[in-house]
Amino acid sequence: MSKVRQVVAFALVLLLPACASFQTAGQVQAGRRALLVNDPEAALPYFLEAAKRDPDYVYISEDFREGVWTYVGRTQYATKRYQDARQSLERALANDRDDNLARLYYGLTLVRLGDSTRGLKEIESAMQGIHDWLEYMERTRPFQAFWDPLREIRKTIENDLDKTPGKDLGRENLIADAEWLGNKMETEIEKVRQDERRQYERDFDRRRGPSVGIGIGF
Secondary structure, eight states: OOHHHHHHHHHHHHHHHHHHHHHHHHHHHHHHHHHHTTOHHHHHHHHHHHHHHOTTOEEEETTEEEEHHHHHHHHHHHTTOHHHHHHHHHHHHHHOTTOHHHHHHHHHHHHHTTOHHHHHHHHHHHHHHHHHHHHHHHHHOTTOOOSSTTOHHHHHHHHHTOOOTTOOOOHHHHHHHHHHHHHHHHHHHHHHHHHHHHHHHHHHHHHHOOOOOOOOOO
């Protein structure tokens, strides 16, 4: 093999995985866009294709992590494919036990499949995990309170997990709040990304300083 062919072959070895990763990220983003407009049927094929390309892919945005199998499972849940959702979410949790959205939807799926006792425990565990993560983000980034700035998410979770004697939230209300929480966290990711981008642009403008120009008026 000539040196030129060797260089080309080596470049392809480096380039092909990068292209595959880029394609997977594009599929996940397309699926997320469909989810954000409440179209899980349109979202599911994108997530399935992404999981097929890279079953270990993790979407990371502003310190938040969500595995591709979580997206597959939660979308299967939203389209009432509960048995498929259970398998996908079990795979998501096998990859990352701390994926709280996977645990949230796993609990919801168990409830839909008739295992309410275990499902509700998983839901409560996931809610507590999300609450603790949001608290951690606020403590560690006190000057960038982008996540849940009005504490709407945390207040809802606190109300749901309130164990005051005599208080009974009710199974259906907890399920409804859990479904709301899953969707809310996805929209929160977008809000945080936008806040981060605006903050970056403001910081960039300050570093650049005032511009100086000469204008001619007539």
